Amino acid sequence: MKLFSHEFYLTAAEVNAQREMPLSRLVTLIIDTATGHANAIGIGFDRMISYGISWVLSRLTIDIKRPLTVNRAYRIDTWIENLNRMFSERNFELVDMETGEPIAWAHSTWMAINMETRRPSDLTMLTEMKDSINGRPYPYIKGGKLLPVIDATVEHTYRFAVSDIDVNRHVTTRRYIDLIVDQWSIEQFDNNRVTRFEIAFKHEARYGELSRTVSAPHEGSPEVFDVMTEVNSTPCAIARIHFTQR
């Protein structure tokens, strides 16, 4: 199956103050759609865990041409662009089903980690995955290296609590994204929308740990910011967020 699609409808209960899909919800849906495709081709969580390995999202880049607004039907298409021993690259396209127009894209990089040794497994062994490769490229820039934030201009601390912890006893992806978004005031999102978002996951935080999220303008830009969440001076997630004035 070289293309997998999932349809959804954005309800009023799911949207943010700007009547749009929150970034953390978009990331969750992207991961859910990837999981759906992996299950459909026989390389899902359950099958992988029987080999003692688990999928880990390493990098994600999202480009948003138009915001996803309330009371609309959407479709997410996903496909595997390629894979090598270490990484697989998976792309996504979001289509507004009322107009048929693609309005957002995402590129993701995944590893399969051996749960005991914590080392990457050889992905070229997964023949079902190789057979599903669809070479269609990502239409934007895939995103480069993200470096730790040095001269932070905004800083928040937060201790991870019960509601932040997932089935693997790590902090959820949703919480990392919300900590990033929460670096700004609500006026920032009233006046600007997110047009590009890049994130690299570096280290898994756990229950009870005290996190520090810092951000700074990227190379002095008023519209692009570097953000990092760290625990005990170890970066957990490093991100870059691009705003565009409404």
Place this chain on the structure above:
Amino acid sequence: MKLFSHEFYLTAAEVNAQREMPLSRLVTLIIDTATGHANAIGIGFDRMISYGISWVLSRLTIDIKRPLTVNRAYRIDTWIENLNRMFSERNFELVDMETGEPIAWAHSTWMAINMETRRPSDLTMLTEMKDSINGRPYPYIKGGKLLPVIDATVEHTYRFAVSDIDVNRHVTTRRYIDLIVDQWSIEQFDNNRVTRFEIAFKHEARYGELSRTVSAPHEGSPEVFDVMTEVNSTPCAIARIHFTQR
């Protein structure tokens, strides 16, 4: 339509550290299912807003016989038990679709608030709603008055941020529930499960406000706790949570 049903599947990405549905997710699904029924009978958000009124959840009680576990299909049935000028009462039953067994129930009380005057609207005007009444009663105790917590034994403060704000610019229901759950350590949920949860919504908190969540054993009980989230000494949500040892 005197009974409305919605089916869902609980994925690994949605569950908590105990591989069960988080309480905040259950509450969100209950509200979504109520919204689905309201839309289906023509008294949904869009129709109500055209009259300048909006649904407000006032009280919710949940009884959980068995926890909702990962990788299972569930169904939520909902129906309107009755209504008067001020309130409508809506019940829910959660059915494990693999066994056909009902495993949880919920009772909710809703008001319709005039958005300008902030006063309750007369629900008996909604003839579609009266025609949809299904008198089937709630099988547990509906839940009594919840009083503000006086002698708190646990206290956390939290400032509401961008990711906590909904389409009406109020704090989301999900955030209130998570603040309550986060009063305890992860070990509390490893050793106990929630078997009953009651909450009353008293006041809408807003972006940037500093909240204080406090809890205390209910009448000295080791298994039942009273919890309250307040802003500027005004209670926003008052809850009671019943744990049962696993």
